[in-house]
Each structure stands twice: as structure tokens, then as C-alpha cells.
Amino acid sequence: MGISVASQAQLSGGTALHNVTLAVNGTVHTLSIDVRTSLLDALREYIGLTGAKKGCDHGQCGACTVHIDGRRIVSCLTLAAQAEGHEVTTIEGLEGVDGTLHAMQQAFIDHDALQCGYCTPGQIMSAVACVHEGHAGSLDEIREYMSGNLCRCGAYIGIVAAIETAATKMQE
Numbered sequence: 001m002g003i004s005v006a007s008q009a010q011l012s013g014g015t016a017l018h019n020v021t022l023a024v025n026g027t028v029h030t031l032s033i034d035v036r037t038s039l040l041d042a043l044r045e046y047i048g049l050t051g052a053k054k055g056c057d058h059g060q061c062g063a064c065t066v067h068i069d070g071r072r073i074v075s076c077l078t079l080a081a082q083a084e085g086h087e088v089t090t091i092e093g094l095e096g097v098d099g100t101l102h103a104m105q106q107a108f109i110d111h112d113a114l115q116c117g118y119c120t121p122g123q124i125m126s127a128v129a130c131v132h133e134g135h136a137g138s139l140d141e142i143r144e145y146m147s148g149n150l151c152r153c154g155a156y157i158g159i160v161a162a163i164e165t166a167a168t169k170m171q172e
């Protein structure tokens with residue numbers, strides 16, 4: 001006999017668990033989680049992909065940026081359940097299948113576009129989307145469309161230069 005929702009709730013300390021199926025970097029994961037679980041927590045705590053970082057958990061820093069169907073989103077303000085039926089890409093899924101770094105990852109290295117690195121996965125995921133959106137046409141445009149990604153180390157000069165370099169390579 002199947003376990004009832006009420007019984008499940010009792011077993012999980014009063015919280016009903018639900019199955020949520022996520023396609024992340026080409027792999028499907030079915031998680032039994034509280035429906036209130038954010039995509040960020042699902043990725044980090046349940047799937048073990050810790051590239052996306054928790055900076056503010058309030059949609060203000062961009063450290064948790066990932067892609068859903070190629071569009072950038074802040075995963076701390078997105079429920080895991082909202083990503084069902086969509087393709088999630090994290091920083092771990094950005095490199096090529098042979099391990100070749102994405103042009104944006106390489107450009108961040110080449111331009112020393114980081115210090116502590118905490119904001120970097122979110123910066124890179126946002127930067128890739130920024131280029132795909134067509135919002136990397138000038139340094140001013142890059143600064144404007146990357147303004148949702150904060151860097152407490154102040155590595156902005158290198159970040160903007162890296163995006164300008166990678167944008168050229170991505171369009172070749």
C-alpha cells in the first residue's frame with residue numbers, strides 16, 4: 001500500500017515531500033524534496049553541484065546564477081519545481097565534453113577576472129547569457145547588463161575585459 005501524504009508529512013517532521021525531476025547538465029535527477037526548496041538548494045544540497053554559490057539568498061548578488069533553457073536566472077529565487085520540464089545548466093556543465101573550457105571561462109583566466117572567486121561561477125553564467133542576448137556590444141553595455149552580478153573583491157575591470165574578449169570568440 002502506498003504511503004499517504006499525511007504520513008509522509010509526519011515522517012519528515014511535518015513537511016510533505018514531493019518528487020521533483022530536474023534535468024541538469026544533461027543528467028536527469030529525481031529528488032524527494034519540500035516543494036519550497038529553491039533550485040539553488042536543490043543543486044547544492046541534493047545533487048551535489050556546488051558551483052552555483054549562495055551569496056545573499058535574496059536575488060541581490062547574482063552568485064547563484066544558472067541557466068534555464070539558456071536564459072540566466074537567479075536560482076535562489078527560483079523554486080526547484082519551477083525548473084521541471086526544462087534544461088538547467090550550471091557552471092559545471094559549461095565546459096565541452098572533452099573538458100575544454102568554454103571561451104568565457106578561459107577569458108576569465110586570461111584576464112585575471114577574479115580574486116577570491118566566490119562570485120565567479122555566477123559572473124561567468126551571466127556573462128555567457130549576456131553575450132547570447134546580444135548585450136555585449138560595448139564596454140558600457142556589458143557593465144549595464146552585468147550589473148546584477150556583484151563582486152566584493154572589485155574585479156570588475158578584468159570581468160568586463162574578459163567578457164569583451166569572449167564575446168568576440170563566441171561570435172566567430
Ligand code: FES
Nearest residue numbers: 055057059062076
Ligand atoms: Fe542568489 Fe545572491 S544568492 S542572488
Ligand code: FES
Nearest residue numbers: 115117151152153
Ligand atoms: Fe571575490 Fe568576486 S572575486 S567576490
